[in-house]
Amino acid sequence: LAKTTQPISMDSYEGQEVNITCSHNNIATNDYITWYQQFPSQGPRFIIQGYKTKVTNEVASLFIPADRKSSTLSLPRVSLSDTAVYYCLVGPPNSNSGYALNFGKGTSLLVTP
Amino acid sequence: DAGVIQSPRHEVTEMGQEVTLRCKPISGHDYLFWYRQTMMRGLELLIYFNNNVPIDDSGMPEDRFSAKMPNASFSTLKIQPSEPRDSAVYFCASSQPGLAGASLYNEQFFGPGTRLTVL
Numbered sequence: 001l002a003k004t005t006q007p008i009s010m011d012s013y014e015g016q017e018v019n020i021t022c023s024h025n026n027i028a029t030n031d032y033i034t035w036y037q038q039f040p041s042q043g044p045r046f047i048i049q050g051y052k053t054k055v056t057n058e059v060a061s062l063f064i065p066a067d068r069k070s071s072t073l074s075l076p077r078v079s080l081s082d083t084a085v086y087y088c089l090v091g092p093p094n095s096n097s098g099y100a101l102n103f104g105k106g107t108s109l110l111v112t113p
Numbered sequence: 114d115a116g117v118i119q120s121p122r123h124e125v126t127e128m129g130q131e132v133t134l135r136c137k138p139i140s141g142h143d144y145l146f147w148y149r150q151t152m153m154r155g156l157e158l159l160i161y162f163n164n165n166v167p168i169d170d171s172g173m174p175e176d177r178f179s180a181k182m183p184n185a186s187f188s189t190l191k192i193q194p195s196e197p198r199d200s201a202v203y204f205c206a207s208s209q210p211g212l213a214g215a216s217l218y219n220e221q222f223f224g225p226g227t228r229l230t231v232l
Binding site for chain 1: 117146149155156157158161163168169171172204206217218219221222223224225226
């Protein structure tokens with residue numbers, strides 16, 4: 001079972017690029033990597049999902065090295081509104097077990113002026 | 114679509130009382146998930162349904178918790194009797210299968226949550 005490890009918290013100033021790394025040393029061949037964002041007093045929101053190399057959308061980029069033992073969520077030029085908790089999940093698409101859906105505590109990102 | 118709807122948004126009750134949380138998933142979504150969020154444990158999965166059938170309830174803390182999904186548009190999470198340690202925010206989420214068929218890890222859409230306080 002792929003266990004994920006990510007920093008508890010990070011700080012950044014507005015306008016900087018923020019990279020949040022998630023370690024998943026025992027990721028399985030079929031596992032995908034998914035990131036969610038949660039603003040205060042709201043439910044989590046899907047940001048991005050990937051399997052290998054690089055995925056980019058209008059919100060973020062996801063970098064996955066060849067060995068897939070880690071992944072990095074990159075937020076370009078953050079603003080105050082990017083202050084949130086970010087969760088990394090790893091799991092296979094076709095599974096009946098929800099073990100990888102325990103979001104845990106995620107990484108709490110604080111963006112300041 | 115209005116998104117995932119949860120009710121009530123806030124619930125304050127006394128220890129020993131029965132609590133029922135309700136969820137209406139997004140129409141057409143085949144998966145429904147119940148989560149609990151606390152400062153101590155973070156966001157944890159309690160149970161999930163696929164096509165109204167409970168698939169994995171290994172996260173349900175104990176027999177005091179039960180969940181049902183009588184039809185595709187409604188689910189309940191019940192706590193009986195409630196205890197102060199059940200105080201948390203409870204989220205419901207739904208998702209639809211991926212292009213390749215069943216996919217547990219497709220994008221989930223979360224409701225606003227129910228903040229439960231048990232005195």
